[in-house]
Amino acid sequence: MSGEKPILEIKDLTFTYAGAETPALKNINLQIFEGEYVALLGLNGSGKTTLQLCINAVIPHMIMGDMEGSVTVQDLDTAEYPTRELAKIVGVVFDNPEFQLSQMSVAEEIALGLENLGVAVEEMNPIIHEVLDIVGLSGLGDRSPFELSGGQQQRLSIAAALAMRPQILVMDEPTSNVDPIGKEEVFAVAAKLNRERKMTVIMAEHEVEVMAAYANRIIVMDHGEVILNGTPTEVFSQLDVLEKAGLRVPQVTEMAYRLEHDRSAHWNSVYPVTTEEAFQRIAPLFGGKHD
Amino acid sequence: MTNPVIECQNVWHIYGGSVTAVQDVSLKIYPGEIIGIIGQNGSGKTTLVKHFNGLLKPTKGKVLVNGRDTGPMRVQELSASVGYVFQNPNHQLFARTVEAELEFGPRNLGLPEDEVIDRREKAIEFFGLEPLRHSHPYRIGFPLRKLVGMASVYTMRPAVFILDEPTTGQDNVTTRIVYRLIHRLRDEGSTVLCVAHDMILLAEVVERMVVMRDSLLIADARPREVFSDRALMGSTHLLPPQITELTLRLKEQGKLPQVSLSVSESLDVFAPLFGGKSEGGQA
Amino acid sequence: MRGVVIPISMVPGNSVIHRISPLPKLLLAGCVLVLSFSTRNPAILGALIVLGMVMVSVANIWKPFLRVMAILFPILLTLITLQSIAPAFPRPWTPIVSMGPFTIYQEGIYSGVTMVERATSMTIFALAAIMTTHPSDLFASLQKIGMPYVLNFILTMTLQLIPILQKEFTTVLSAQKSRGLKGTGFAAVLPSMVPVFVGAIERVQQLSISLESRAFGSSGAKTSYRSVKVSWVDYLLMLLTTFGTCGLLYWIITDPSLDWSRTLIFAPWLAITLFTLATIGFLIFVIIAIRVVLRA
Numbered sequence: 001m002s003g004e005k006p007i008l009e010i011k012d013l014t015f016t017y018a019g020a021e022t023p024a025l026k027n028i029n030l031q032i033f034e035g036e037y038v039a040l041l042g043l044n045g046s047g048k049t050t051l052q053l054c055i056n057a058v059i060p061h062m063i064m065g066d067m068e069g070s071v072t073v074q075d076l077d078t079a080e081y082p083t084r085e086l087a088k089i090v091g092v093v094f095d096n097p098e099f100q101l102s103q104m105s106v107a108e109e110i111a112l113g114l115e116n117l118g119v120a121v122e123e124m125n126p127i128i129h130e131v132l133d134i135v136g137l138s139g140l141g142d143r144s145p146f147e148l149s150g151g152q153q154q155r156l157s158i159a160a161a162l163a164m165r166p167q168i169l170v171m172d173e174p175t176s177n178v179d180p181i182g183k184e185e186v187f188a189v190a191a192k193l194n195r196e197r198k199m200t201v202i203m204a205e206h207e208v209e210v211m212a213a214y215a216n217r218i219i220v221m222d223h224g225e226v227i228l229n230g231t232p233t234e235v236f237s238q239l240d241v242l243e244k245a246g247l248r249v250p251q252v253t254e255m256a257y258r259l260e261h262d263r264s265a266h267w268n269s270v271y272p273v274t275t276e277e278a279f280q281r282i283a284p285l286f287g288g289k290h291d
Numbered sequence: 292m293t294n295p296v297i298e299c300q301n302v303w304h305i306y307g308g309s310v311t312a313v314q315d316v317s318l319k320i321y322p323g324e325i326i327g328i329i330g331q332n333g334s335g336k337t338t339l340v341k342h343f344n345g346l347l348k349p350t351k352g353k354v355l356v357n358g359r360d361t362g363p364m365r366v367q368e369l370s371a372s373v374g375y376v377f378q379n380p381n382h383q384l385f386a387r388t389v390e391a392e393l394e395f396g397p398r399n400l401g402l403p404e405d406e407v408i409d410r411r412e413k414a415i416e417f418f419g420l421e422p423l424r425h426s427h428p429y430r431i432g433f434p435l436r437k438l439v440g441m442a443s444v445y446t447m448r449p450a451v452f453i454l455d456e457p458t459t460g461q462d463n464v465t466t467r468i469v470y471r472l473i474h475r476l477r478d479e480g481s482t483v484l485c486v487a488h489d490m491i492l493l494a495e496v497v498e499r500m501v502v503m504r505d506s507l508l509i510a511d512a513r514p515r516e517v518f519s520d521r522a523l524m525g526s527t528h529l530l531p532p533q534i535t536e537l538t539l540r541l542k543e544q545g546k547l548p549q550v551s552l553s554v555s556e557s558l559d560v561f562a563p564l565f566g567g568k569s570e571g572g573q574a
Numbered sequence: 575m576r577g578v579v580i581p582i583s584m585v586p587g588n589s590v591i592h593r594i595s596p597l598p599k600l601l602l603a604g605c606v607l608v609l610s611f612s613t614r615n616p617a618i619l620g621a622l623i624v625l626g627m628v629m630v631s632v633a634n635i636w637k638p639f640l641r642v643m644a645i646l647f648p649i650l651l652t653l654i655t656l657q658s659i660a661p662a663f664p665r666p667w668t669p670i671v672s673m674g675p676f677t678i679y680q681e682g683i684y685s686g687v688t689m690v691e692r693a694t695s696m697t698i699f700a701l702a703a704i705m706t707t708h709p710s711d712l713f714a715s716l717q718k719i720g721m722p723y724v725l726n727f728i729l730t731m732t733l734q735l736i737p738i739l740q741k742e743f744t745t746v747l748s749a750q751k752s753r754g755l756k757g758t759g760f761a762a763v764l765p766s767m768v769p770v771f772v773g774a775i776e777r778v779q780q781l782s783i784s785l786e787s788r789a790f791g792s793s794g795a796k797t798s799y800r801s802v803k804v805s806w807v808d809y810l811l812m813l814l815t816t817f818g819t820c821g822l823l824y825w826i827i828t829d830p831s832l833d834w835s836r837t838l839i840f841a842p843w844l845a846i847t848l849f850t851l852a853t854i855g856f857l858i859f860v861i862i863a864i865r866v867v868l869r870a
Contacts, residue, residue, distance in 0.1 A: 043462040044432050058783050087789035098738070099780035102731055104710045111799030113788035118795045146738065149332065160788060176460055179332040180488050181528040206462060209533050246464040251533040254554050255561065263558055265567025275536045282537070285564040286546040346748050366751040375752040381776075382742075382749040385768035395765070399754030429772060443753060 006031035007167060007200055008055060012069035015050060015059060024050040026224040028069070032202065032217075034167065037194045039211035039232075040204040042221035043246045048204040051221070052170050055202065056090040057083045074167065087113065091161025095173040097153035098146070106132070106148070106156055107141035113164045131159040135189050151182020155189055162193075169193065171203040183207075187214060212236065212250045212273035220245065232273045252278035295319040296357060296451055296482050297343050297373075303351035304338050312338040314506045315352070322450065325473060325483045327493045327514070330503035330527055336486055339503065340453050343484070344373040357450070371400055374449035378456040380440030384428040389420055389439055392428055396447040410446040418442040418472070434465035441472070451482045458489045470496050490532045494518060494552040502527060519550050585705045591633035592706045595804050596715040598811040599703040605819040606699040610692040612823060614684075615832045619691035626698030635705045642701060648859030650690045654852035657686030658845070663835070671842045678849055683840045687848070709733060714800035723796060735774070742770050 013028040025047050032038055040048045053059045057078035060067045071078040074089050094100055103109040110128045119127070132138050135155040140148070145156055154174050161169060171190065175183040191214050193199040205211050211218065211232070218235040220228035222245040228235045236242070236249040239257045243249075249257075252272045259265035272278035297320040304313040313335045320326060330336040341347040342354045345366040354361045356372055377383050386392040393414050397407040415424055418438050423431055428439050437460065444452065454473070458466045466489075473483050473496055487493060493500060493514055500517045502510035504527055510517060517523060518535045519542070531539065534557050538550040551557035563569045591599070606622055613619065630639050661667055661682035668680035704712065709730070717726050746769045747755075755765055785791075826832060840848070 043464060044434050053783075056787055058786065062783060062786060082791075083783075083786045084789040084792045087787060087792075090787075092784070092787040094780060094784060096780060099777050100784040102727075102734060102781060102785070104708075104713075104730065104734070108710060108799060112785075112790075115796050115799055116789035116792050118797050121797055121799060121801065124797075124799050146734065157784075164788065180530065181331055184528065184530075246462065248463045251554050252537060255534060255557055258554065258558055259562055259565055259567055263562040263565075263567035263569075265562050265565030267565055275533045275540075278533070278537050279540055282561065282564065283541065283544070283546070286541070341748075344752055346752065366748075367754050367756060370752055370754040375749075377745070377749045377752070381773055382746045382769050383753065385765045396753040399756065447753065 004033055007034045007074060008032040008202075009072045010051075010054070010069070011072075013051075013054065013071060014068040015054065016066045017050075018064040018066075020065070022224075024065075024224050025054070028226055030219070030226065030229070032168075032200065034200055035194070035198040036217055037191070037201045037215045038203070038217045038219060039215035040202065040219050040221060041206075041208065041211070041242075041247055042204075046221040046245075047224040048221055049172055050224075052092075052172050052202065052204060054078065055168070055170050056086050056092050057081060084116070087164050087166070088117070089166055090168045090170055091158075091164060091166035093154060093157045093161060093169070093171040093174050095176045097150050097157065097177060100157045100160075101145040101153060103145060105141065106137065106143050106145055109145050109156060110160045110163045113160055117164065127163050131162045134162060134193070135159045136185070149182060150178035151185040154178060154182065154186045158186075158189055158193075166199075168200045168202065171201065171205075173204050173206065176206070183210075190214070208236070208248050209250045209274075212253075220247065222246075233270055236273050237271045250274070256281075293321055294358060295355075296322045298355040298358075299339075299342070299349075299352065300355070301352040302339070302342060302349045302354060304335075304342070304347060305350040306338075311506050313342075313349075316508045318501065318508065318511065320451070320482060320484070322482055323477055323480065325477055325496060325498045326485070327497035327500045328484060328486045328503065329488070329493065329500060329529060334503040334527070335506040336503040337455070339508075340375075340455075340484060340486055343451065343453060344375045345369040346375070367399070370396070370447055370449070372449055373451045373453065374444035374447050375453045376441050376444045376455060376457065378459060380428075380433075380436045383440050383443060384436065387427055388425050389415075389423050389428060389431075389442075390425065392439060392443050393446050396443060400447065410448065414442040414446045417445065417475070419468075434461045437461065438465070438468070438472075441469075445476075449481070451484065452476055453484045453486065455486045456489070457485060457487065458492055466492075488529070490530065490535075494532050494535055514552060515550060518552065583705070584708055585633075585635045585638050587634055587706065589633045589706070591629055591702065594706075594811065595802055595808040596703070596707045596711045597718070597802060597804055598808050598815060599707060600712075600715055600719075601812050602815050603696075603699040603703045605815055607696050609819060609822055609826075610695050613826045613832065614688045614692075615826070615834060616684075616688055616691060616838065617834075618822075618826070618832070619688060619695055622695040623691060623698060626695055626702060629702045630698065633702060633706045635702070638705060639698075639701055643697070646697060647694070648856050650693050651852040651855045651859075653689045653693070654683070654686035654848060655856065657689060658682040658849050658852075661685045668836075670840060670845045673846070678845050680840060680845075681835060683845050683848060684835050684838060686852075710800050711802055714798070714802045717798060717800070718802055723798075738777075739770060739774060742773055746770055 010028050010030040013025055014023050015025040016023040028051065042048045053063060054071050055073065059065065060079065061082040073086060076086065101109055103112060107128050110131060111124050114124050114127060128141065132141060135158050137152060137155055137159060145153060148156060175186050178186065187210055190201050190203065194201045215232060218230065218232050219226055220235060220242065227245060228238060228241060236253045239249050239254060250273050252275060256267050256271040260267045269281065272281060299316050299318040302313055302316045305311050316339060328336045328340060338347060342349060343356065345361050345364050348362060356369060361369060384392055386395060390411060393411040394407050397410050415421055418441065420439065420442060423435065428436055431439065457469050461469060470492065476483050485492060485497060497514055500512060500514050501508060502517065502523065510523055518531050519539060524531060534554055535550050535552060538547055538557060541547040542550055547560065551560060559569055609622065610619060630636060658678045659676045659682060661679050663681040663685050669677045670680050671678050713726055713730055747766050750765045755762055
């Protein structure tokens with residue numbers, strides 16, 4: 001990827017909230033490329049949300065504080081371009097589904113962004129249909145956003161962001177307030193966008209097992225710093241580092257790690273991060289019956 | 292045989308005369324149990340547990356708490372026996388300091404001042420809130436704020452704790468604290484009901500699972516049985532934890548006799564396959 | 575939580591009134607407002623009320639309409655009680671009957687009755703317009719007649735927030751009752767209100783970031799997705815409404831015989847009955863209201 005130009009570049013970023021004593025972000029350097037699915041892991045207060053707010057320029061334009069370094073999105077320096085002007089590049093979905101919605105109907109919720117961009121009214125309906133179709137909410141255009149389930153509301157927020165044709169989708173714990181079926185729906189939509197539309201996804205999430213399955217890069221934050229950055233296998237293998245930062249790894253990774261370290265077992269290969277990987281490694285070891 | 296602390300006798304709940312949320316549920320909950328109540332949103336699980344502290348009264352059937360019919364009882368009366376910790380602590384907290392928050396419940400019970408202080412101090416110790424005792428609840432980070440919410444019900448000393456999604460919004464560290472606290476509550480003699488989607492909580496902490504779907508109670512069994520029943524899990528859209536899924540696949544191929552519910556459990560099963568020690572011990 | 579409804583919102587239906595574009599309905603409501611304030615003739619006001627009721631019947635919204643009126647009407651009745659004994663009317667006042675310290679005046683009863691009629695006629699038409707129009711169309715119409723975008727947005731938001739806050743309040747009250755809160759009196763105010771307000775503030779902060787992320791504050795030209803179609807029927811209706819109102823206004827202003835304040839004489843028994851009924855009606859309402867609040 002070295003020759004490629006990053007879609008998001010963060011250089012020496014340090015940010016301290018107004019009135020705070022210690023910085024929320026310390027000297028962050030990151031490059032994210034088009035089409036990546038990046039998972040941000042870290043405890044509450046580790047800087048995940050702050051970092052995400054920097055990507056679409058809410059910091060420094062809407063939230064006050066002391067910012068050093070630079071964040072560049074598609075060649076635009078966020079210090080110069082306010083959030084509203086980055087809306088066409090960065091779409092954002094937050095953790096509380098209800099707190100992002102304001103309109104009388106699902107269609108109007110999506111139209112809101114288009115109105116702000118001055119999109120002609122005739123062009124709106126095709127866009128609304130298209131994005132509702134992508135997130136699987138076709139036919140619900142006339143419903144009130146507040147009558148939808150949590151999972152549907154989050155997918156509506158995704159659709160509202162998509163309507164503005166962003167290249168990066170930033171999601172801050174989008175499933176922390178929805179039930180299991182809603183989680184499944186939201187993860188599936190994010191994965192589909194990433195796979196089929198080359199959408200760059202940057203998702204903060206606690207569910208390490210799910211991130212192990214979907215993300216192709218994991219970034220771990222601790223006390224405002226990036227402490228690990230790599231593929232799921234690379235990152236989760238560092239179980240000791242993650243545990244020190246208070247984080248879990250996928251159960252199957254922990255299993256393999258502890259078999260080697262606590263039970264003197266010979267795992268003899270990279271640690272698995274998904275159930276499938278673990279199954280492939282273990283199933284053949286049972287003698288006899290195969291089906 | 293001990294008497295159940297909560298008993299549902301053919302409980303129905305119908306909202307507004309037309310929407311059936313709970314259908315003919317019968318259930319006995321005994322002192323000292325740790326129970327997980329699971330099901331999708333809208334399955335009726337929240338409606339069901341709201342009957343346990345009188346927030347809802349059955350449309351048909353009876354709910355008994357400590358043998359007494361909740362029908363004529365008020366929530367305030369029941370609050371001394373059944374504590375309900377809401378999912379979002381922001382719905383419960385309002386005072387200026389953690390201390391005041393913890394005193395609110397016991398004061399409502401009309402307890403004497405020294406008892407109020409005593410309970411407050413016990414809660415601060417139990418939940419490890421010493422450094423936060425003078426903090427404003429809204430200035431505390433969400434995970435710890437949630438512990439304050441739990442503590443504010445703990446001071447009521449209920450025999451039964453209903454915890455609505457106790458680990459939602461928690462990170463790994465505070466999640467582990469919640470698991471420990473649930474065990475400690477039981478060690479003190481309390482019954483704990485967790486309304487939860489957290490599969491690791493259900494697999495590793497809970498001892499009995501009550502599964503609701505479409506207003507019906509469809510299963511009441513030990514976690515190992517529930518997690519081994521793929522059709523049951525699938526019909527409620529619940530994904531088992533990785534270890535359980537892995538061992539279930541192996542069990543389905545006849546390679547393992549039963550599923551493992553935690554990583555520790557699975558080590559004993561898998562270690563021999565890799566030439567390791569099957570019993571836990573110093574490596 | 576079920577059963578949380580705001581009484582004033584659209585009632586789905588397919589009546590003629592529902593199908594008329596919101597603009598003529600808004601215009602009619604506005605015209606009635608002007609007319610009600612320009613006359614005190616009980617017959618004209620009564621006729622407006624009857625016309626309004628015809629509209630309510632055609633739209634088939636009696637039930638939700640009466641639910642709102644059940645709250646509003648008893649409050650309006652105080653106007654009769656208060657006006658009877660202290661008319662907002664130029665003296666001299668003609669006493670009809672004395673009851674202890676109070677004297678009921680002819681002008682007072684007249685003033686009270688016409689004020690109730692006035693308020694009722696305005697309310698009927700406003701409710702009929704609101705209850706037969708989808709909120710989106712309503713706001714689109716307001717925008718069309720020149721309401722600024724941001725003001726319109728704030729209004730939309732506020733309307734959305736009311737049921738949400740009601741729901742929040744129910745949840746908070748349940749949470750506090752679970753901690754033994756007695757649920758009534760001054761002691762219940764802080765525990766039940768603080769969480770709702772804090773939640774509302776948090777919601778607004780989050781929403782503002784969310785909106786900005788959808789280019790809300792952008793300075794460029796905005797378009798509007800909501801639009802109202804206005805057909806020739808609507809234009810015709812608006813024309814008729816305008817002419818009708820102008821005609822009535824001309825008649826009201828030029829014909830002095832429409833002032834019945836000194837000619838419409840209330841017999842003592844009628845005055846006492848009206849006064850007593852109004853007062854009792856209001857008191858019953860207060861008692862019911864207090865009981866409902868206490869039980870919550």
